[in-house]
Amino acid sequence: MDFKALVRARYSCRKFEDRPIEQDKLDIIIDAGLAAPSAINSQPVHLWVIQDEKYREELKKCCKFTFNAPCIMVVGYDPEISWVRDYDDKDEGEADSVIFATCLLMQIADLGLGGTYVGDFDPAALKRILPMTKDYEVICMIPCGYPAGGPSIKHSDRKRREDRVTFV
Numbered sequence: 629m630d631f632k633a634l635v636r637a638r639y640s641c642r643k644f645e646d647r648p649i650e651q652d653k654l655d656i657i658i659d660a661g662l663a664a665p666s667a668i669n670s671q672p673v674h675l676w677v678i679q680d681e682k683y684r685e686e687l688k689k690c691c692k693f694t695f696n697a698p699c700i701m702v703v704g705y706d707p708e709i710s711w712v713r714d715y716d717d718k719d720e721g722e723a724d725s726v727i728f729a730t731c732l733l734m735q736i737a738d739l740g741l742g743g744t745y746v747g748d749f750d751p752a753a754l755k756r757i758l759p760m761t762k763d764y765e766v767i768c769m770i771p772c773g774y775p776a777g778g779p780s781i782k783h784s785d786r787k788r789r790e791d792r793v794t795f796v
């Protein structure tokens with residue numbers, strides 16, 4: 629799909645078939661995240677690809693939005709590595725993580741798969757379930773898989789262009 633079509637085709641997918649994503653497709657998705665830009669090329673983002681059923685079940689305790697997906701990608705950054713802006717001490721690790729996640733989502737859509745950016749989870753509970761994330765700031769989860777449902781009504785509910793864009 630060309631990019632113009634892809635950004636319009638992407639939607640938050642919240643219903644999935646009960647079958648795993650093949651490893652070759654997972655590798656393509658992961659490579660898209662790894663190709664993302666990061667501040668001063670610090671590459672502080674880490675990705676945990678959760679397919680193990682036991683962990684996916686456990687993650688329901690810290691997040692209402694896992695949608696029984698066969699794969700849950702967890703995106704976070706190492707605050708020891710991320711770049712901090714001198715002027716106001718702003719840590720750009722969150723921006724790096726969101727861009728990384730966006731690349732994952734777009735690649736997921738391009739492969740005909742579905743996923744949703746999920747920010748509504750309990751980070752402390754998540755760290756108890758996934759102790760390997762303890763030294764990271766976890767920014768989002770992306771439940772993903774083969775779509776079994778289309779976009780929600782919110783997908784087509786966009787504010788007016790003139791209210792969101794200003795030419796100066």
Ligand SMILES: Cc1cc2nc3c(=O)[nH]c(=O)nc-3n(C[C@H](O)[C@H](O)[C@H](O)COP(=O)(O)O)c2cc1C
Pocket residue numbers: 638639640641642693744745746747748749779780782783784
């Ligand atoms: C920062 C952020 C956090 C989000 N968190 C959640 C979430 O916790 N649960 C959920 O179902 N969707 C979540 N979404 C998806 C949005 O609800 C969705 O993008 C929006 O409704 C527009 O729909 P669309 O993605 O289909 O165009 C989140 C999206 C963003 C960008």
